[in-house]
Amino acid sequence: MGSAFPRLHVITDARPGRDALGVVAAAVAAATGTPDTLAVQVRVEDDVTDRAAYEFGLAVARICRPAGVMVLVNDRLDVAVAVDADGAHVGADDLPVAAARGVLGPAAVLGATCREPVSARAAVAAGATYLGVGPAFQTSTKAGLPAPLGAPGIGAVAGAVESTPVIAIGGVDVDAVGELRAAGAYGVAVVGALAHSANPQAATSALLKALA
Numbered sequence: 001m002g003s004a005f006p007r008l009h010v011i012t013d014a015r016p017g018r019d020a021l022g023v024v025a026a027a028v029a030a031a032t033g034t035p036d037t038l039a040v041q042v043r044v045e046d047d048v049t050d051r052a053a054y055e056f057g058l059a060v061a062r063i064c065r066p067a068g069v070m071v072l073v074n075d076r077l078d079v080a081v082a083v084d085a086d087g088a089h090v091g092a093d094d095l096p097v098a099a100a101r102g103v104l105g106p107a108a109v110l111g112a113t114c115r116e117p118v119s120a121r122a123a124v125a126a127g128a129t130y131l132g133v134g135p136a137f138q139t140s141t142k143a144g145l146p147a148p149l150g151a152p153g154i155g156a157v158a159g160a161v162e163s164t165p166v167i168a169i170g171g172v173d174v175d176a177v178g179e180l181r182a183a184g185a186y187g188v189a190v191v192g193a194l195a196h197s198a199n200p201q202a203a204t205s206a207l208l209k210a211l212a
């Protein structure tokens with residue numbers, strides 16, 4: 001892992017029938033030569049066993065590590081530690097940010113989901129190093145989310161935390177990158193933009209170009 005914080009976060013689509021590792025490999029291939037631009041977040045369904053999540057996290061790490069690409073683990077801090085990930089991401093149903101920081105230690109990357117400025121400032125004060133903010137737009141890959149924030153909602157959070165990177169998530173595709181960056185987002189996180197693509201390597205390249 002290099003020094004710059006990645007602007008593109010690829011989140012694994014672990015729904016049954018998806019080639020999640022194939023997408024990770026394609027994304028990592030697209031970042032050849034610029035590994036600092038990409039992070040891969042290991043995200044599995046809630047009912048996946050710890051053993052299966054660990055094995056999947058290891059498989060992702062084996063693709064990302066040799067290429068120098070950052071690995072983050074969603075929700076499961078024990079898996080993050082066990083696979084020697086660079087960090088983790090927590091939301092409202094996971095360990096609180098301060099507790100997660102205590103588990104991971106001071107050097108780890110720690111992301112927190114926030115949807116408005118007050119909780120965003122609190123997450124940063126508690127030890128978050130970046131924020132996942134969304135849903136930016138309608139998404140087909142996660143149910144039960146509040147109404148989309150749009151670029152202005154993402155910008156409101158970004159303006160509240162200034163130097164902490166805001167990663168916009170939810171229904172993001174390459175065409176939305178310019179609008180989100182203009183609003184204040186540091187980068188974007190995607191599932192469907194790659195998982196639903198016939199050519200995830202080309203889709204990653206397009207996202208990286210739009211974010212550069």
Ligand SMILES: Cc1ncc(COP(=O)(O)OP(=O)(O)O)c(N)n1
Nearest residue numbers: 074090091092113132133167169189
């Ligand atoms: C970059 C990023 N932003 C937001 C989320 C969502 O996390 P969370 O609210 O904990 O929801 P689940 O992903 O656990 O369903 C994320 N994973 N990554």
Ligand SMILES: Cc1nc(C(=O)O)sc1CCOP(=O)(O)O
Nearest residue numbers: 134135139141170171190191192
């Ligand atoms: C996992 C997740 N969290 C969200 C949030 O807003 O907290 S939106 C989301 C799904 C992102 O997938 P896609 O890029 O396919 O929309």
Ligand SMILES: [Mg+2]
Nearest residue numbers: 075090091094
């Ligand atoms: Mg979570």
